[in-house]
Amino acid sequence: MKELHTDFYASKAVAAACSWKLQVPAGVKGKAITEIGEVIQFYDSDRRFPAWGFGGKTFDGTVSHCFNLNGRAGGFEADGVEDIMAAYASALNNVSLAGPTLFGQVINTAARIAGQSLSYDRSKYFILLMITDGVLTDLQETKDALVRASDLPLSILIVGVGGADFTQMEILDADNGRRLESSTDRVATRDIVQFVPMREVHSGQISVVQALLEELPGQFLTYMRCRDIKPLNVQMAQTCA
Numbered sequence: 001m002k003e004l005h006t007d008f009y010a011s012k013a014v015a016a017a018c019s020w021k022l023q024v025p026a027g028v029k030g031k032a033i034t035e036i037g038e039v040i041q042f043y044d045s046d047r048r049f050p051a052w053g054f055g056g057k058t059f060d061g062t063v064s065h066c067f068n069l070n071g072r073a074g075g076f077e078a079d080g081v082e083d084i085m086a087a088y089a090s091a092l093n094n095v096s097l098a099g100p101t102l103f104g105q106v107i108n109t110a111a112r113i114a115g116q117s118l119s120y121d122r123s124k125y126f127i128l129l130m131i132t133d134g135v136l137t138d139l140q141e142t143k144d145a146l147v148r149a150s151d152l153p154l155s156i157l158i159v160g161v162g163g164a165d166f167t168q169m170e171i172l173d174a175d176n177g178r179r180l181e182s183s184t185d186r187v188a189t190r191d192i193v194q195f196v197p198m199r200e201v202h203s204g205q206i207s208v209v210q211a212l213l214e215e216l217p218g219q220f221l222t223y224m225r226c227r228d229i230k231p232l233n234v235q236m237a238q239t240c241a
Contacts, residue, residue, distance in 0.1 A: 030088060032131050032161050032198050037081035039212050040127060040157075050113070051078045051087055054106050056095040063098040066105040100137035104145045106130065107156065111149040118153070122229055125153045125220055131161055136168045143180050146172065150180075150188040155219045157212065160197040169195040190222050191215075 041047055051069040058067045068076040070087040071094060078084040110128040117124045136142065146156070158173075160166045173195040174180055179188040196211040223229075 028161055028198075029131060030085060032159055033084060033088060034081060035201075036129060036131075036157075036159060036212065037084060039209055040129065041081055043127065047080045048077045049080075049084060050076045050110075051084050052076060052106055052109065053091060053095060054103070055098060055101045056091075057098040059094050065102040066109050067095075101132065101135050102138040102141070103130065103132075103136060104138050104141040107142065107145040107149060110156070111145065111152055111154060114149070114152040114154040122153075122227070123224075125223065126155070127216070128154065128156045129159065130156065131159045132169075133160070133162050133164045135164060139168055139171070140183055142172065144182045144184075146180055146193060147182040147186055147188045150190050150192050153223055154192060155216055156193050157216070158193060158195045160195065160199075163199065166195065166197055169197075190219065190226075192219055194219075 037049075041049075053067050053069050054065045056064060056067065058064045059071050069084070069091055070076065070078065071091065078087055107128065110126065114124075114126040117126070149156070158169050160169055172180070172193045174188075174191050174193065179191060180193075181187050194212075194215040196206075200206050201211055
């Protein structure tokens with residue numbers, strides 16, 4: 001996986017978002033955050049991750065579909081996986097379940113951060129990790145957000161927790177070879193979604209690393225090559241190849 005090494009390209013930022021409307025025990029959700037976070041954290045040089053929740057009644061009593069997991073209005077970053085878990089544990093005591101489950105706002109927030117990076121560093125690439133039970137009520141709005149985001153340095157990893165019907169997630173993954181289409185008939189520039197059901201990981205059918213990295217390298221390289229973005233140190237890349 002030399003192409004993804006942070007010595008060759010600028011550090012990639014990882015963001016995490018967790019559904020608050022999960023119909024599974026909180027411990028299962030926390031285990032998913034820990035297992036996956038311990039893998040993808042190595043793709044961010046400073047280990048500072050934006051962390052959001054969605055589908056919850058937040059600290060001020062309003063229903064939000066993209067709120068800072070740490071409860072602070074002025075900052076949404078967590079220092080490593082342990083800090084994400086600490087923010088999650090605190091939020092469990094302060095945020096209550098609220099529907100419906102909407103993906104659009106979280107995806108648009110991550111896309112805005114990825115888009116803003118283009119003005120100062122074109123070599124950055126972003127990964128949004130979303131943990132959900134698969135019950136999605138804004139499928140078309142989510143498709144629209146994903147089609148817009150397909151032009152940006154962003155991949156989205158959706159992790160399904162529990163035994164729900166993940167048919168909608170399979171649609172978003174677009175592994176059937178058909179790219180997503182928006183409500184205005186625009187076709188996605190590329191596939192940016194990977195769906196991973198945690199039940200397959202826990203049953204031993206696939207490993208966490210295999211599940212996470214199966215499609216991400218290709219998505220990353222497709223974006224960089226289409227925009228002719230070269231590694232920061234070409235000589236080092238050739239030496240290590």
